[in-house]
Amino acid sequence: MSENSLSRRRAIALAGAGVAGVAGAAAVGSAVVREAAGHDRSPSASSGAVEFTGAHQAGIVTPAQDRLHFVAFDVITKDRDQLAGLLEEWTAAAARMTAGHDAGAIGAVAGVPEAPPDDTGEAIGLPPSGLTLTIGFGPSLFRDATGKDRFGLAARRPAALAPLPLFTGDALESSLSDGDICIQACANDPQVAVHAIRNLARIGMGVVSVRWSQLGFGRTSSTTEGQATPRNLFGFKDGTANLKAEETALLRDHLWVQPGDGPDWMTGGSYMVTRKIRMSIETWDRSSLAEQEQIIGRRKGTGAPLTGQKEFDEIDLTAVGPDGEQVIPSTSHVRLAHPDTNAGARILRRGYNFVDGSDGLGRLNAGLFFIAYQRDPRTGFIPVQRSLSQRDDMNEYVRHVSSALFACPPGVRGNGDHWGTGLFGA
Numbered sequence: 001m002s003e004n005s006l007s008r009r010r011a012i013a014l015a016g017a018g019v020a021g022v023a024g025a026a027a028v029g030s031a032v033v034r035e036a037a038g039h040d041r042s043p044s045a046s047s048g049a050v051e052f053t054g055a056h057q058a059g060i061v062t063p064a065q066d067r068l069h070f071v072a073f074d075v076i077t078k079d080r081d082q083l084a085g086l087l088e089e090w091t092a093a094a095a096r097m098t099a100g101h102d103a104g105a106i107g108a109v110a111g112v113p114e115a116p117p118d119d120t121g122e123a124i125g126l127p128p129s130g131l132t133l134t135i136g137f138g139p140s141l142f143r144d145a146t147g148k149d150r151f152g153l154a155a156r157r158p159a160a161l162a163p164l165p166l167f168t169g170d171a172l173e174s175s176l177s178d179g180d181i182c183i184q185a186c187a188n189d190p191q192v193a194v195h196a197i198r199n200l201a202r203i204g205m206g207v208v209s210v211r212w213s214q215l216g217f218g219r220t221s222s223t224t225e226g227q228a229t230p231r232n233l234f235g236f237k238d239g240t241a242n243l244k245a246e247e248t249a250l251l252r253d254h255l256w257v258q259p260g261d262g263p264d265w266m267t268g269g270s271y272m273v274t275r276k277i278r279m280s281i282e283t284w285d286r287s288s289l290a291e292q293e294q295i296i297g298r299r300k301g302t303g304a305p306l307t308g309q310k311e312f313d314e315i316d317l318t319a320v321g322p323d324g325e326q327v328i329p330s331t332s333h334v335r336l337a338h339p340d341t342n343a344g345a346r347i348l349r350r351g352y353n354f355v356d357g358s359d360g361l362g363r364l365n366a367g368l369f370f371i372a373y374q375r376d377p378r379t380g381f382i383p384v385q386r387s388l389s390q391r392d393d394m395n396e397y398v399r400h401v402s403s404a405l406f407a408c409p410p411g412v413r414g415n416g417d418h419w420g421t422g423l424f425g426a
Helices: 003-015 019-036 080-098 190-203 248-254 281-285 289-296 333-337 381-391
Strands: 067-075 132-137 181-187 208-219 270-279 352-358 364-374 398-408
Touching: 067 190, 067 364, 080 132, 080 190, 181 190, 181 270, 181 398, 190 208, 281 364, 289 333, 333 381, 364 398
Parallel strands: none
Antiparallel strands: 067 181, 067 208, 132 181, 132 398, 208 352, 270 364, 270 398, 352 364
């Protein structure tokens, strides 16, 4: 055998993207986890790194970044060990990329020229940009559409991880909904987020396939008290009353899964709901300012509730105007989404705007990619959305076209731990 052939075989062995390289990737991932352990969980700046390890996954209460690349995968292997191995390899790659390194141990350009690189290279020279990678497992991973328990996980499915109900007005597209596994990549540079998802999809080839994905820009919620409230594509401040990272008692009660809530592997995790909401931008833009504010229940300029003067003034749902009518209408978005209207339900939102070109009639295909985390969707998202879907005046201007629910386990704790350890463990 020639020297060139030996070099090529050696390079392929080192740079292979399949799950055969899991052990080596995990070792590298452990080294990167140790290296990243000194980083603050919040990006020190838009270019900084976010710590990958912790009690909870990054990308939930992390200060919401400006860009999103979200992907849902279908698992195409029938081999449980191969899937578990992929999760271990993904963890190593995620630890590297969130620390600002290439996805693989060799990198985009340092390998033997005859072998494919183990990083795609479009993030060369870019800083970490606050990249976070958050994984979740869908109901179909535990039992598929035919009811089959493909990987022996059915007994470990949390009761809270039941498929979401169909809500009034839903126009869901199955090709844009659900999935066995999801990964949420958030960053302050779109190329960094896309690079991360591209490489995880590359590593997963033959084990998983992309079911659907979504790019997002311009966060529509603030997750920390230090962030200003952003605006959605209707021009209104969105998420003023969102749960914040500093509200530890509220996070315990409404965000993080507590001991006894379900299987142990989910303790410290959270449940993610995603909804792609198409906005009828052109119709909304022809509505009067007064009508828009009545529909939302807030002032467009300041974000203040109709019963207040400043954005963070408490909403008074009992206020009545001189005409005897409720100041905040009974069909307004703010009233119907308020915790007092939903038995105290609270969720943490970190959605993004999207514009996916235009449709055949020249209208923008644009809207909100809604992401919400909660301790239990049965007491969080579901009652709130049921209330909104039945009575919200905003329904005239929006259409829900995709829906998904995922169980996001707690964070990776360090050496020897990886995504899916608790779920796939003995």
